[in-house]
Amino acid sequence: MMISSITFLMRKMDENDIIIKMSTAGGYMKFLFAPDSFKGTMSAININRLLRHATHRVLGSVEYIDVTMADGGEGTVETVTRNLRGSIMYVPTHDPYMKRRDAKFGLVNQKEAILEVAEAVGLALVPQEKRDPRYTSSYGVGELIAHILDDGIRDIKIAIGGTSTNDGGIGTMQALGVRFLDKGGNEVKGIGDSLKDIVTIDTSRMNPLVQEAKFTIMCDVDNPLCGPNGATMCYGKQKGGTPEVLEELEKGMETTVKFY
Numbered sequence: 001m002m003i004s005s006i007t008f009l010m011r012k013m014d015e016n017d018i019i020i021k022m023s024t025a026g027g028y029m030k031f032l033f034a035p036d037s038f039k040g041t042m043s044a045i046n047i048n049r050l051l052r053h054a055t056h057r058v059l060g061s062v063e064y065i066d067v068t069m070a071d072g073g074e075g076t077v078e079t080v081t082r083n084l085r086g087s088i089m090y091v092p093t094h095d096p097y098m099k100r101r102d103a104k105f106g107l108v109n110q111k112e113a114i115l116e117v118a119e120a121v122g123l124a125l126v127p128q129e130k131r132d133p134r135y136t137s138s139y140g141v142g143e144l145i146a147h148i149l150d151d152g153i154r155d156i157k158i159a160i161g162g163t164s165t166n167d168g169g170i171g172t173m174q175a176l177g178v179r180f181l182d183k184g185g186n187e188v189k190g191i192g193d194s195l196k197d198i199v200t201i202d203t204s205r206m207n208p209l210v211q212e213a214k215f216t217i218m219c220d221v222d223n224p225l226c227g228p229n230g231a232t233m234c235y236g237k238q239k240g241g242t243p244e245v246l247e248e249l250e251k252g253m254e255t256t257v258k259f260y
Contacts, residue, residue: 031055031064037075044068044075045082071220073161074124077116080159081106086114091147096121096136096164103144112155113148117141118162121171123239126164131240133166133249134193142175149209159218164239166192166232166249168225168256177206180256195252201259226254 035047048066070076086108095101106114120140148156170180171190179202180188188194224230232253236246
């Protein structure tokens with residue numbers, strides 16, 4: 001809707017068939033731009049750039065304040081870090097299909113990390129035709145956490161929206177040393193399809209730095225893990241899950257949650 005409105009205004013200006021005058025008693029109107037990102041399409045920062053450009057083209061010299069917004073999905077790291085005047089850091093991780101990828105996190109006051117799971121395993125990283133939550137892994141999120149812990153940071157805030165995964169976090173925890181075993185004692189892959197096979201969780205090799213850290217989760221929903229309003233049934237479809245696949249993943253999630 002926002003892009004359509006901007007396009008309309010710019011087209012009208014180019015056609016010279018409207019004249020817009022916006023003023024107040026004190027001078028020009030002041031604008032406040034506060035967009036969230038468009039999932040998989042455009043970041044909030046780029047939307048603000050477009051809004052500023054279109055406003056100047058249509059209205060000429062105006063005052064504006066632009067801030068970026070986020071809801072815990074893609075763009076949260078840039079938005080929060082920018083607004084808190086922090087720094088963006090990059091570390092090597094793996095994407096949802098375990099291909100190498102550099103992912104960023106925000107560092108604020110040299111002691112607080114802002115982490116966005118979508119940076120490592122976001123839905124936007126997987127082409128539409130390759131989306132299948134049975135085979136994507138959150139392993140890269142655990143790598144991000146491990147890098148942050150190794151840097152001596154113990155206050156970690158994690159934005160959990162916009163993922164392509166439905167593995168119950170087992171990929172994340174595997175990257176931090178936790179082992180998920182099947183009935184034969186073999187370690188399973190950190191993917192959604194493995195949830196149904198887990199019979200034991202071994203935390204004896206977990207990264208000890210995890211115990212020293214404070215984790216804060218950032219999200220704008222309150223869905224339970226399982227059930228008709230749970231993570232799988234509410235968000236699995238957009239990740240590529242068919243009704244049959246979602247039923248399979250839900251059973252796996254119900255199996256695994258018994259061990260938490």
